Amino acid sequence: MSLLLVLGVIAVAQAAFAAMLTAFVVVRRERLLRRLAREETGRARLRVPLAQWLVGSGTVEPVVIGMRELPDDSALAFASELHDTRVPRALHAHFGAAMRGESWVRWSLAGVSSRRWWRRLDAARALGIVGTHVDADLLRPLLGDRHPAVRLAAMQALAAVDDPGLIRIAVQRYPAEGLAVRQFTTNTLRTVWRLAEEPLCAALMSDASPLDVASWLSLAELLNLPSLRPAITARVTHPSPEVRAAAARALRRYPHEESVDAVRALLDDPQDYVRAAAAQALGALRAVDVQPQLVRGLSDHAWWVRFRCALSLALLGESGRAALRLARQSPDQFAREMAAMVSGLADGAVLELADG
Amino acid sequence: MTHALLQTFAALDWSILVYFILLNSFYAFLLLLSFPELWTHFQLADDVYFARVLSTDALPPISVLVPAFNEEVTIAASVLSFLTLEYPRHEVVLVNDGSTDRTMEELVRAYDLYEIPPAVQRTLPTASVHAVYRSRTHSRLLVIDKDNGGKADALNAAINAARFPYVIACDADTLIEPDALLRLARPFLLERDIAAIGGTIRVVNGCRVEHGRVVDARVDGRWLPGCQTVEYLRAFLFGRLGWNRLGGNLIISGAFGLFARKYLLAIGGYQTGNVTEDMDLAVRLHLHLREQGIRAAMPFIPDPVAWTEVPSSMKILHRQRERWHRGLIGMIWERRRLLFNPRYGAVGMVALPFYAFGEMLAPVVELVGYLGLILGLFLGAVDTSFAVAFLAVAMGFGILLSVWAIVLEEVTFRRYDARRDVWRLFFFALVEGLGYRQLTVLYRLHAFWKVMRGDRGWGVMQREGFARPSTV
Numbered sequence: 001m002s003l004l005l006v007l008g009v010i011a012v013a014q015a016a017f018a019a020m021l022t023a024f025v026v027v028r029r030e031r032l033l034r035r036l037a038r039e040e041t042g043r044a045r046l047r048v049p050l051a052q053w054l055v056g057s058g059t060v061e062p063v064v065i066g067m068r069e070l071p072d073d074s075a076l077a078f079a080s081e082l083h084d085t086r087v088p089r090a091l092h093a094h095f096g097a098a099m100r101g102e103s104w105v106r107w108s109l110a111g112v113s114s115r116r117w118w119r120r121l122d123a124a125r126a127l128g129i130v131g132t133h134v135d136a137d138l139l140r141p142l143l144g145d146r147h148p149a150v151r152l153a154a155m156q157a158l159a160a161v162d163d164p165g166l167i168r169i170a171v172q173r174y175p176a177e178g179l180a181v182r183q184f185t186t187n188t189l190r191t192v193w194r195l196a197e198e199p200l201c202a203a204l205m206s207d208a209s210p211l212d213v214a215s216w217l218s219l220a221e222l223l224n225l226p227s228l229r230p231a232i233t234a235r236v237t238h239p240s241p242e243v244r245a246a247a248a249r250a251l252r253r254y255p256h257e258e259s260v261d262a263v264r265a266l267l268d269d270p271q272d273y274v275r276a277a278a279a280q281a282l283g284a285l286r287a288v289d290v291q292p293q294l295v296r297g298l299s300d301h302a303w304w305v306r307f308r309c310a311l312s313l314a315l316l317g318e319s320g321r322a323a324l325r326l327a328r329q330s331p332d333q334f335a336r337e338m339a340a341m342v343s344g345l346a347d348g349a350v351l352e353l354a355d356g
Numbered sequence: 357m358t359h360a361l362l363q364t365f366a367a368l369d370w371s372i373l374v375y376f377i378l379l380n381s382f383y384a385f386l387l388l389l390s391f392p393e394l395w396t397h398f399q400l401a402d403d404v405y406f407a408r409v410l411s412t413d414a415l416p417p418i419s420v421l422v423p424a425f426n427e428e429v430t431i432a433a434s435v436l437s438f439l440t441l442e443y444p445r446h447e448v449v450l451v452n453d454g455s456t457d458r459t460m461e462e463l464v465r466a467y468d469l470y471e472i473p474p475a476v477q478r479t480l481p482t483a484s485v486h487a488v489y490r491s492r493t494h495s496r497l498l499v500i501d502k503d504n505g506g507k508a509d510a511l512n513a514a515i516n517a518a519r520f521p522y523v524i525a526c527d528a529d530t531l532i533e534p535d536a537l538l539r540l541a542r543p544f545l546l547e548r549d550i551a552a553i554g555g556t557i558r559v560v561n562g563c564r565v566e567h568g569r570v571v572d573a574r575v576d577g578r579w580l581p582g583c584q585t586v587e588y589l590r591a592f593l594f595g596r597l598g599w600n601r602l603g604g605n606l607i608i609s610g611a612f613g614l615f616a617r618k619y620l621l622a623i624g625g626y627q628t629g630n631v632t633e634d635m636d637l638a639v640r641l642h643l644h645l646r647e648q649g650i651r652a653a654m655p656f657i658p659d660p661v662a663w664t665e666v667p668s669s670m671k672i673l674h675r676q677r678e679r680w681h682r683g684l685i686g687m688i689w690e691r692r693r694l695l696f697n698p699r700y701g702a703v704g705m706v707a708l709p710f711y712a713f714g715e716m717l718a719p720v721v722e723l724v725g726y727l728g729l730i731l732g733l734f735l736g737a738v739d740t741s742f743a744v745a746f747l748a749v750a751m752g753f754g755i756l757l758s759v760w761a762i763v764l765e766e767v768t769f770r771r772y773d774a775r776r777d778v779w780r781l782f783f784f785a786l787v788e789g790l791g792y793r794q795l796t797v798l799y800r801l802h803a804f805w806k807v808m809r810g811d812r813g814w815g816v817m818q819r820e821g822f823a824r825p826s827t828v
Contacts, residue, residue, distance in 0.1 A: 337473035349495030
């Protein structure tokens with residue numbers, strides 16, 4: 001076969017392929033538009049029965065029947081959105097029980113051991129909607145899935161499954177998770193806080209690595225459970241600066257005399273980020289008694305400590321603001337500049353920066 | 357003599373054919389690699405779960421860096437669009453880079469700025485900073501007024517002042533979609549250690565823009581912007597996604613890219629006096645990570661979108677493409693020690709050789725091909741049927757790649773709603789190879805001429821502005 005013939009064949013094949021792709025795009029677009037229109041109609045039909053059920057003047061059955069008209073994947077997406085944003089928490093169990101036998105739920109749960117991560121994700125989401133304590137075994141492997149998106153959805157399903165063993169696993173896994181999965185774990189643990197208290201308290205007092213303890217301290221800060229305060233306070237004397245800083249940050253959510261006393265000592269910590277965390281916490285705790293130490297912190301050699309001290313002074317009300325005004329005349333250039341910068345901020349800006 | 361001439365042309369034919377096959381096979385390989393990447397991103401892009409996660413405080417705070425030079429007309433609206441981006445925690449660090457118009461006065465008026473002591477760290481050297489301002493109305497805005505030092509210098513000043521661990525470099529005249537920061541931060545959700553993330557740049561020409569936002573994405577019906585729309589789709593939807601898999605993504609767009617501040621500081625920030633500072637920065641980052649043994653990723657993700665205006669006149673397109681190519685030549689020359697150096701992994705063994713031989717030298721090879729063809733036909737040394745068949749295959753492959761890019765756009769993000777726009781994309785994919793491509797070859801060849809003359813200027817990029825009524 002000559003080179004010319006080969007080139008000719010390639011040219012014809014290319015033209016045919018390009019024409020095929022063009023036809024694919026056109027046909028697919030038309031089909032997609034039709035499918036979207038059908039889905040929109042299906043969703044529109046659901047509006048009235050859904051509204052009636054949500055306000056208590058109808059039953060959930062018409063909603064369940066209406067959802068049968070949607071394709072399985074669309075029904076799952078619709079149910080997820082509905083479950084998380086519109087169905088009151090008190091009706092979650094009722095909604096899940098009504099959906100349990102539906103084909104889209106069976107289709108979703110069939111993906112629990114799939115090799116494709118997006119099918120496992122579907123399963124985790126479905127468990128978040130219809131899951132109960134009997135589904136603990138289905139959910140357990142998904143909590144440790146290798147894809148973070150699946151773990152994230154599985155963490156959310158924890159609240160529906162409500163199993164003490166799984167909650168313990170979630171708490172233990174917390175330090176190993178990325179930011180987003182942690183965020184969802186935290187949100188879930190807030191709703192099942194009674195089951196989370198004991199394993200978290202044990203974790204805080206454990207001899208685990210400093211980074212793990214620091215992570216649990218940040219979880220304790222976010223959960224804000226009064227029963228955890230003694231365990232957090234005990235950690236301000238930990239040998240690791242990471243843990244001390246995390247303890248200071250956590251204590252800002254636990255207003256108590258003991259919290260102020262514990263954090264005050266950290267203002268003299270050798271590590272600058274611990275001092276910065278302590279200064280920030282004292283502002284959040286509105287620790288007016290510590291004002292002289294915060295003023296002294298305006299001359300700290302670390303920028304972040306000076307910044308946090310200045311913001312905390314601004315949070316202490318008129319006396320703190322007066323101290324900042326006075327610091328603008330300070331012989332120390334660091335203190336003068338930082339006080340000038342923070343004094344100019346509006347109250348809203350101070351709150352925003354201080355919380356950041 | 358005739359025999360020798362025939363042999364020369366035969367050798368030329370074969371050389372160009374082999375170059376063509378190698379280059380296009382590599383493009384086809386990139387295309388194949390882009391499929392799994394695109395699929396993963398498509399699965400996550402419009403997911404309600406992730407949309408919710410991304411709007412919580414699970415993401416790291418980001419500083420948006422905006423260098424501005426003589427932008428008095430648009431600066432207030434631009435800053436507002438950056439301040440109102442959907443992201444849980446971000447600040448805007450704007451650098452007035454020695455504007456000679458009323459940019460600074462406009463900022464002071466619009467945002468009630470007050471001067472603060474320059475209590476910012478100065479890790480990177482920059483041109484002299486006159487003053488630092490905060491806003492009484494927007495606590496997340498910081499403005500730095502400095503001497504003119506160019507875009508790279510302004511960005512370095514902004515990096516110095518940034519508070520947060522990640523920074524995004526943006527052009528003041530780039531329109532960023534409100535949710536683009538959230539989407540750009542998706543790799544954090546997937547728990548990857550990130551050095552930089554690139555997002556997609558799309559063509560705003562022809563789109564309807566209201567209050568600094570693209571409200572209706574359209575394809576410009578004019579030849580130049582239309583061809584560039586297809587070109588951008590091709591470059592972003594499979595070119596860069598394919599490079600993700602190879603680990604050699606060399607371009608994080610200067611108009612819209614996220615960086616870990618600590619790595620920018622470690623490599624000394626942007627290099628001033630460079631005409632394509634974004635590519636230079638990406639290469640230096642790769643080198644730094646490689647040399648330090650840091651396993652941080654530099655992915656490109658396709659769905660965060662920023663819109664930019666592309667040249668609609670040949671004169672401006674000429675300047676832009678000549679400058680881009682000059683930057684590429686300069687970068688390859690400066691980093692020539694990395695070529696085929698296994699120490700630098702995919703960057704040294706694949707990405708840089710590709711950019712050197714497949715991108716930098718492509719216009720030279722193409723010119724030689726055209727000249728050889730014309731001369732060969734004139735002298736009777738090249739068979740006409742072979743020439744026609746070869747040209748058909750070469751152009752056909754270009755069209756096929758563009759059509760693939762349109763298919764990828766359609767099956768994933770589908771930003772263009774109107775059928776007419778899809779047809780326009782197909783039309784421009786078809787005609788791009790007739791005239792537009794040859795034009796850009798000439799512009800890129802001009803870059804070689806300028807490099808030999810030692811020209812280092814930027815040229816002026818005139819814009820029509822976003823307020824122009826849509827052409828559709």
